Amino acid sequence: MESLIRLRLHRLGIDARTQVWITGVGEVDFVVGERLIIEADGRANHEGDGLRAKDLHRDAAAAALGYQTLRFTYAMIVHDWQAVAAAIEGALRRDTRQ
Known part of the structure; x- marks a missing residue:
């Protein structure tokens, strides 16, 4: 699934680093x-x-460090990529305005 996301982000002109600590x-x-x-x-x-609780804890820890986390399910990535792409592009637009 991560390869699919990487390819689709690339097609949108979005560079992403993978498996980042x-x-x-x-x-x-x-x-x-x-x-x-x-x-x-x-x-x-x-x-x-x-x-799920562990994921939410990680998201909160990331937010405390100034990160925004977008979390998508397999079904969204495979069957509703347009919604996923819109969310990512929207977050990137907001980030450049701040």
Whole structure:
């Protein structure tokens, strides 16, 4: 799934670093620019409440460091890429205005 995202981001002209370690957060799937984290969640990530809670903790830790996290499911990435792309592009536009 990460290869699919990387390819689609490339087609949009968006450079993303993959498997980036952020101290206090851990390894994230993608970082775009300096502060946008993109996470691709498989079904296994949310089958149990514990994993969802762990993700939310990581997102909060990232926010405390000044990052914005966008988290997408497999279904969104595969079947609704336009919504995913719009969210990413919107976040990048907001970032350049600040």
